[in-house]
Amino acid sequence: MTKGKDAEALADQLHSAAIHLLRQLRREDDASGVSAPRLSALSVVVFGGPLTLGELARAEQVKPPTMTRIVTGLEKDGLVRRKGDTRDRRLTHIEATPKGHKVLSAGRARRVEKLASAVGQMKTRELAELRRGVQLVRDLVASMRGKPA
């Protein structure tokens, strides 16, 4: 099947593009003093409202011990707060502080600023195409996530 060969080449390119994109974006994120995984987790907390640590770990597709450390780092920087649950005391809820909100939007602005110069040369039509591509990737990821290895 021709579709298979296309998929093969496409998978490689997608993989490579994602790697190199993240390497570029990481540079900007470094400027905020917050690493990419932390920023990503913070983003989930900010937009997804307060979550338990376990929920956050699942959302970020990471094991609980990893999330414990990420949250500890964020907490040490004053970007999130841990809050105990009175009804089920095993749970810890994570919520963003005002500083967390601020840092997130600052980082976002920085990233956009960087992208802006590149996007400035993109036609509106290309923007739409890119948006479509991003949507497709999200769908792909979602459809992969269910399946076991």
Added chain:
Amino acid sequence: MTKGKDAEALADQLHSAAIHLLRQLRREDDASGVSAPRLSALSVVVFGGPLTLGELARAEQVKPPTMTRIVTGLEKDGLVRRKGDTRDRRLTHIEATPKGHKVLSAGRARRVEKLASAVGQMKTRELAELRRGVQLVRDLVASMRGKPA
């Protein structure tokens, strides 16, 4: 400008999509016993022919010490070989072994297999759209790469 707001949201989504995509793909790559950075470097060596360590580091946008370790790992697994340069003895050329070629295409097959089930439900048209999106991302990365922070 409206374009700016679009870019902002798009940047976020692109960022997030890339992160989650890589997390998924990494699972497959783990099955080959070769980590993503090593696989990426190996891919460059396989397709780009023998390179010096410095060239490889630049290609992967990583500092030389990091590449030294990645290459050392690959070499220990018998996937690449170091070869001295007789004319300029400071240089070390990196070339893929037959095993390196084999492992790379096996990993690629694995990745494709995973993607295949997701892609199987994608229409040909969507494939084309995705391909276009990937191309745009590559262009974006390329245009960002030049600029300093």
Added chain:
DNA sequence: GGGAGATCGTTAGCTTGGCTAACGATATCT
């Protein structure tokens, strides 16, 4: 009510991958 088992977050300890600084070996330029 009370014990068995499940669940949640943490701790401990390992590996990898990123960095900078410093160094030895080699080339190159004056």
Added chain:
DNA sequence: AGATATCGTTAGCCAAGCTAACGATCTCCC
């Protein structure tokens, strides 16, 4: 020949991923 530049490595730091093991808590069932 000697100063300078370049290349790769070593040493040492930190973040982020994992598994295993644990304490605290909750739930379920007798």
